[in-house]
Amino acid sequence: MEARMQQELTVLPSVCDLEAKLSVADVFGLFMDIAAAHADALGVGAEAMISRGLFWLTVKTKVRFFRRPRLMERVTVHTRPLAPEKVRSIREYRLTAGEELLAEGKTEWAVMEIQSGRIHPMGDVFSPELELGREPVMTAPFQRIPPDFSGDELLGTYRVRGTDIDLGGHMNNVAYLRAILGFLTGQQLKNLPQREVEIAFRAPCFEGENLEIRRRVTSEGWDFAALKPDGALAVLVRCGA
Numbered sequence: 001m002e003a004r005m006q007q008e009l010t011v012l013p014s015v016c017d018l019e020a021k022l023s024v025a026d027v028f029g030l031f032m033d034i035a036a037a038h039a040d041a042l043g044v045g046a047e048a049m050i051s052r053g054l055f056w057l058t059v060k061t062k063v064r065f066f067r068r069p070r071l072m073e074r075v076t077v078h079t080r081p082l083a084p085e086k087v088r089s090i091r092e093y094r095l096t097a098g099e100e101l102l103a104e105g106k107t108e109w110a111v112m113e114i115q116s117g118r119i120h121p122m123g124d125v126f127s128p129e130l131e132l133g134r135e136p137v138m139t140a141p142f143q144r145i146p147p148d149f150s151g152d153e154l155l156g157t158y159r160v161r162g163t164d165i166d167l168g169g170h171m172n173n174v175a176y177l178r179a180i181l182g183f184l185t186g187q188q189l190k191n192l193p194q195r196e197v198e199i200a201f202r203a204p205c206f207e208g209e210n211l212e213i214r215r216r217v218t219s220e221g222w223d224f225a226a227l228k229p230d231g232a233l234a235v236l237v238r239c240g241a
Contacts, residue, residue, distance in 0.1 A: 002132070002133055003080060003081060003130050004079070004080040005037065005041065005078070005079050006076050006079075007034055007037070007076065007077050008076050009030075009074075009075060009077065010072060010075075011069050011070065011072060011074075013071060015029070017189065018186050018189065018190070021068040021069065021070055022068050022069045023068075024065075024177070025177045027063055027103055027105075028105075028173070028199070029174045030077050031063070031079070031093040031105055031107070032174055034077045034078075035107065038079050038081075042126065042127070042130060044125060046167060049111070050114070053113060053114050053115055054112065054114065055111070055114050055168065058108075058173050058201055059088070059107075059109060059110055059200070059201060060107070060198065060199060060200040061107040061173070061198070061199050062105055062107075062138070062140070062197075062198040063093075063103055063105035064105065064196045065102070065103050065194050065195060065197070066101055066103060067100070067102050069095070069097055069102055073097060075095055075096065075097050075102065076095070076096050076097075077094075077095055078094040078096065079091060079092065079094075080132075081132055082132060083133065086121060086123075087120075087121055087122060088108055088110055088122065089108070089109045089110070089111075089122055089125070090136065091106065092137055092138055093106065105138065106136070106138045108142065111125055140196075142198065142200070143198055143238060143240075145198070145200060145223055145237075146216075147225070147233055147236065149216060149225040152214045152215060152216040153215045153216070154213070155213040155215055155224075156183050157210050157211065157212055157213070158179045158183075158213055158226070159209070159210050159211075160205050160207050160208060160210075161207065162207050164207070165207050169206070170204035170205060171206070171234075173199070173201065176201075176205075176234070176235045177197075179211070179226070180237055183213055183215075192239055193221035193222055193241040194239055195240050195241060196221075196239075196240035197237070197240070198240070200237075201235055202232070202233040202236065203232050203233065203234050204234075205226070209228060211226040211227065211228065212227040213227075214227065220238070221241040223238050223239075224236070224239075225237075
């Protein structure tokens with residue numbers, strides 16, 4: 001059978017926003033969590049990969065929203081990895097309530113060799129006995145977010161905290177989205193375009209770094225950038241209208 005996982009859960013207050021709905025950032029968090037749990041079950045979790053001198057890298061994530069579930073609603077999170085390409089792997093996600101599709105997403109992953117820092121070929125990452133998905137469900141491509149934010153609105157500066165850091169020693173993937181959305185007012189959060197939300201990771205950030213957060217409003221939605229102290233892009237986010 002194809003390698004899949006699903007988990008049922010209740011939308012509790014700790015993951016809800018000011019509208020008593022599962023927050024945008026926490027949808028990304030649920031998908032990240034089930035990806036980690038499934039990878040561990042398949043023998044390619046964080047500890048197993050580190051024992052091989054390897055580390056998973058998130059390249060980009062895209063989520064399409066149909067409806068965000070309400071406080072105390074019962075939902076199911078689904079995931080499956082697709083058969084990898086040479087140096088990239090796609091994992092897909094769905095969030096459902098009964099038969100209703102609430103959100104769907106996908107993440108592009110790469111694998112880094114810890115000692116050399118080089119990208120590792122995907123050919124020997126998964127067991128050859130695993131049956132991995134061949135046909136993607138989410139066919140919408142990742143978007144190209146223009147990287148030049150010079151002259152765009154400066155929302156403020158975010159200092160990376162110890163609570164943002166994950167086991168890799170750098171800022172957790174979802175912490176970037178929480179930090180960026182934390183600069184918006186309650187009314188702006190209610191008006192946030194969220195048909196599709198996409199994150200592209202460019203460079204790791206570490207505790208104590210000051211990230212400059214900028215926003216650009218276009219006909220396609222709201223684009224955000226987090227820039228490192230030297231001006232290098234750390235992450236790009238698009239909240240699509």
